[in-house]
Amino acid sequence: IVFVLIWKQIGLATLFGYGVLLLLVPLQLIFSKQFGKNRKNTVLWSDKRVKVINEILVGCQIVKMYRWEEALENIVYDARQNEFRSIRKASRIRAINMGISFASLPLISLAVFGGSWLMGHVLTAANIFTILSFLGNLRYPVTIGLPYAIEKLSESRIASKRINQFMNLYQQTEKLKDNKGISGNIIMNKASFTWSSSESIELNDIDLNISNGSLIGIIGSTGSSKFMVKTQVAYVSQIPWIFAGTIRENILFCQSFDEEKYARVLKASQLFTDLRSFVAGDLTIIGEKGVNFSGEQKARVSLARTLYTDADIYLFDDPLAAVDRSVAQKIFKECISNKGIIKTKTRLLVTHQIQFLTEFDHCILLNNGQIEKQGSPEDLLSIEHIAKSYENQQFHTDETKTRTDSINDYSSKQQIDKTSIVKDEISINGTVSIKIWSKLFTIAYGWIGLIFLIFLMLIGEGIYDTTNKWLSIWSSQAPHEQRQHRYAYVYLGLVIGTWIISLIRADYFFYLILRGASALHNRMFKGVLYTSLIFYESNPVGRVLNRFSKDQQAIDELLPLTFYDTIQSLIMVLGSIVIIGMANPWVLLILVPIIPIFFWLRRYYLRTSRSLKRLESVTRSPIYALCSSSLNGLMTIRAFHMENEFLNTFIDKINANTRANFLFGCTGRWFGIRLDLM
Template identity: 30%
Template sequence: VAFASFCTFVLIDSSNILDANKAFVSLSLFNILRIPLALLPMVVSYGANFIISIKRINKYLQGDEIDPETIQHEPNPHTPVVLRNGTFSWSKDDSSVLNGITLDIKDKSLVAIVGQVGSGKSSLLSALLGDLYKTEGYVNVYGKIAYVPQSAWIQNATVRQNITFSQPYIEEKYNKVLEACALTQDLKILTGGDLTEIGEKGINLSGGQKQRVSLARAVYANSDIYFLDDPLSAVDAHVSRHLFDKVIGPTGMLKKKTRILVTHRVTFLPQVDEIIVLKDGQITEQGTYHELLAKNGEFAQFLLQFVSEQHEELAEEDKEIIEQLKEKMGPEFEKRGSIVRSETLSNSSDGIRRRTMSNASRPSTKKGNTSRSMSQLREEPESTKGNGEKFKLVETEVAQTGKVKWGVYWEFFKACGLVSCLLVILAFCLSSTFNLLSSLWLTEWSNDSLNPAAANDTTLRNIRLGVYFGLGLSETTFTLTNSIILNFAILKGARLIHEKMLHRMIRAPMSFYDTTPLGRILNRFTKDIDVADVTLTFNIRLLISQSFRAIVAIIAI
């Protein structure tokens, strides 16, 4: 820029003489413009990212929200759950998943919802919670609600914190809940008992343990209404019998609560107050166990389907139900049973798909299939804090303080390549040298204005101009060279660091993932690598360039 400006000035008119006043004032103005022009591309890039981010935030903020008017909460102590001609979908644009649902759930009753996979059982509970979009109908839920989902929601905290869930810790009540939910023996196995920290997403608990912890949390909350979405699916028959008898059933801890139970366990259906049969998002039958069994309708078909799929794994209680079914249906039992079995065999692919969907909807015994916690818990009493630290699974990430050790820089420069680092220093040195020579040459050129003979000598002027051009071109060349070498060196170092991290992560023991949150791992591979790719490159270039610029300024002065 300086060369083009000076060249235009002296060549446009032979009377224009470049003196020190014009030359160095012009250079000062060029230096003032240098930083804004250098930052202009960054401003454009950040501006584009800003616009994209604003659009994303606006799209999120303008998205559909849960309508608080979907569920009414009018006082109705005798019938706390009322639904009239309800039609629901997952969003405004989706087709309805529940159609014409009408039901009345009486206070302190136990209602079971049954049906084939995909019939809308979980969707009905979601509709009562207000998570579905209501197309039409009336819904009223009166009382405090506790919800136990299919996939247990576990926090990265101790077992006690997961169960009390910000509620005051009452030892007698707490122990009763543990006993009822069959967790006493499990806590004896854990190193720290109920003060053992559960890993991220309940990673060190089995699927059945997670489901029982989720159920215990709901029981401890002492709510008025309980929505139980197949909580017995992740436990074996013996434990499910214990949970039903001690918690859910007519003699359990929740016997004075309103309970809506989604289940595939036909064993407990004779003990419930009412059964609702769903099919294709509609209620096909509704009544007591014996009433529905006498009808020989969809409920009997559901039991036959269960027998045909589980005939080799039936429990003793299930066999009693089968005998009752035979008595009610008589010879038709074998006839309809054979039809169901033939349909099952002919539609084996559909059966596999249904079982796969059912397993996917159940809590997995594998690690990491539960929802991550997004809330904070109240602090434990002082008497438990000291013991809790002994059984802490995930350590709190601590930021390093103080100066960065020189060994860290050395390892980074080795990753970038020592040869490349030396070439960058050499290129910066040569670039600064030519910059200094350009300033010295410009000083000599401006001194010609003091000599009238030299000031009017066009040959000398052209020589001055040509040499200044050569010095400026050399400076530009080495500046471009050091930028290219530096960018490739930093990119090489960042790629090598990323490959080493990935290599270590793939070969890390499973205990590492038990004690390290996934967010912390993602942060290493995103934010930290971005610092190595972008921020570190900018800071190193700025450090080297400003250092050499300071040296040149000192020498020139």
């Protein structure tokens, strides 16, 4: 439609302008291919940087103990520097696109009006500014919309390939079935086990015939792979997995609350004494990985979680290793032994504490992935080194300490934990401090660099407006005056100058803001790295990773593009107002009602959109935290068959984040429609 309308105005000269316009399309495709390569490299370096930061957050106590901060700081800085180089290459392509976008209208105008001038046509103000209006309609979709779409398409392709790697992972859906329909029985005949088909066999030629309700002891030297005899039932891992939440939530583990059963489990796992020491009792919030609990307390919470689960087979992977001997004896007696609360269930205890050997119904001795001997406790005590270890542990066993745990002296009704070590993430109100913006732009070259940037922005707009003004002067001349070459040469020089200055200022702007973003990243990382352990204990890993991943990506890639587009549009509007005021000052009277309405809408929009954007960031952190925590406790989640519950929780958090993101997008559309109506 635009082609036809311009053709009616100047005829064949339209082809010159469209020729320049069509040259931009293959140019964008070339840029897209290069941008895809740079984006792929950027993602790889970002992954490496975030991975190192994640390892620092997970192992913060070790890092502090051995004073590895400086060495790890250099590793992260090197990864950030490589990431910066990759982003810088991509930003150059963005700068070229932004420069072409800004200078596209003068370039196309040069081709159209230059071709018309060469063909001997007379330039009139009516034709020129009508054509400029039509070409302005083509400017956004071809020079702004198309590059943006191609860039996002490249990012989407890379992201989809990365996601597809996870989507194609093997999913284990088979369930173990009880032999002969008798629940609690375990029968194996020459069974061998390995982690994957490409790895060596960990357990070889295992023969087992365990009847329901038996207590089985599995012992052996360290590294004999005894921990691999696992059935997907109720499981206590050797390293307790604790997620961020209350003690009760960790014990119930997505199950319904039965107060009587819950109290029995607390007593058996020796937790009453600990709960009475907390103001909030079992509503005390445990930090991620149980940072505010001792190793013994975490082991007993993990044990209570298993005891609360109604299962036919219970596997205890050396849970007594983390507690002292006296507590271990009481836990064994009240939980695991044939006098415990699950005495009718099949129990497999993997342990090094063979002082309980005589309590087992059946014993299995593993050595180098094979059963060396199995039978009654007396059969194993006939082995010299087993008998010697048994006598040694019996000699060193302390007397059982008296603990006054009673069901009657504990109430499950507790007050909410108001002194939780885990602090809720809150959204900060108000605008971004001017100091933050000044640091962002001055941290690279100081205030001189910022002043030079302002100069480039103003000189670019000045040349752009001068180009249009010169075109107006050229068209106002008599036909014979228009044929003079000086008008065409000046116009050509102004268009080339507009294009060059637009490229320089866009590239300099992106470089300046990227340097500032890297400096802010390094300061943020240094603050996190050298802070006290209280920070790590009160903030989940996912929350901190959200700052170094998604938020940092927004500063690196989204902020420069959006900020540059905003400043450029603002300067172009001001330049247009100046040109219009010079031509007809009375037209500016329309600004008297428009400007107050604009600022009122802007104030209303910014308050809403700023809050929604911060809400979107706050609701994103729990997603990272849940993913990090779930991966650490994947074995426990699968053992308890809680995959669907955690998936539903994950979907709920995704939906909460999506709602905030959707509303943020709606506010932008709301503001845009009202500006169009104005």
